[in-house]
Amino acid sequence: MSEIINNREQETTINSNRLTMLKKIFKDLHDGKNVDEVKAHFDAFIGKITIEEISKLGNDFLEEEGIAITEVHRLYAAHMEIFKGAIQEEYQEINRPEDQPGHPVHTFKLENRELDKLVQSKLKIHLELFEQEDSTENIYKLAEDINLLLDIDKHFSRKENLIFPYLEKYGIYGPTNNMWRIDDFIRDAIKDAKQQLTSYNGDKKAISEAVQFIIAEVSGMIYREENILFPMALSHFTEDEWVKIARESDEIGFCLTSPEVEWKPERNRLDEKAISEGYIKMETGILSLKQLELLLNHLPVDITFIDQDDVVRYFSHGKERIFARTKAVIGRTVQNCHPPRSVHVVEELLADFKSGKKDTEDFYIKFRDKYVYIRYFAVRDENGEYIGTLEFTQNIDPIQAIEGEKRILE
Incomplete structure (x- = not known):
């Protein structure tokens, strides 16, 4: 011994x-x-x-x-x-779950194959043609490739909102803090290249450098994901956690391809608790938990509640969410639910609410085809103690379009 x-x-x-x-x-x-x-x-x-x-x-x-x-x-x-070439294979299991169609890692790798094909077989070739002659046709081909590459946002968003939260649960924060920054860097580079191609002014060198940078960074991120991030996740996550990730992936969407089948592990121990039919007595009425959840989900707004410790505790789940939310954010600090470059804004807002300096804050932005009104409210108890923050998000395009009056049923 x-x-x-x-x-x-x-x-x-x-x-x-x-x-x-x-x-x-x-x-x-x-x-x-x-x-x-x-x-x-x-x-x-x-x-x-x-x-x-x-x-x-x-x-x-x-x-x-x-x-x-x-x-x-x-x-x-x-x-x-x-x-490169130094990462040690820790296991060589046959019929691994992640090799099965529909498993989140299988889907991520499927997308990476499509991204690699787009970058190597189209973007790279069209860049060479553009460098030889910056004709309208060659500019158009490059712009078309870059437009397709914008779809990488869905791949990155699933990684950031579904993989990173579970890594944090196991005390792994490097990817959240830094890979997310590189993801944003790639997103910005693709958008900038699109803008340069849309308003091309004859600066062939600038376009060439921008596209070469994108090719290198996308290829580099594929390597990091498949040789570092995914093995790291696979060595820690339980089967139940992968099932949850697979089920919530649809809400964000897929990049250039999608899983053909739903992944169903041989042993699914996921215990989904049914909503209790118990009743909640409030000051102005009584509702069952089922009624309360349906009521909140039918509001024409998105609601998210963060407690006094900055932990996400609840979000409504309506038919048309404005921003992607997955159940993986529950129990996660709100700071880690935002890109690193915007965390300082979140921190400043929460500090103002906690100190009593502010009770509300409003933002309004153009987001895709919507005009989004985002409101934040400091939630305080009867003694004025801060107990959390309520985020209220609404598409106000239909409201702004209202004219005249409506007094009868249609």
């Missing part, structure tokens, strides 16, 4: 020393040391790296607040250079 204990102690020491060495190597990267030199050191002393080690490194080095997006981009590119 003492021999086993000693072996375990030695293994723990080796793992600890290895992690210390990895942290030193990656600190050199963060401090601006030459990537080739760092990689040579990595190859000589580490060789292979596991997903668990990447996860630990991500939490230590990739979640710095206030880090510039250009620096995040540099670090991710450098990390990818180090990781």
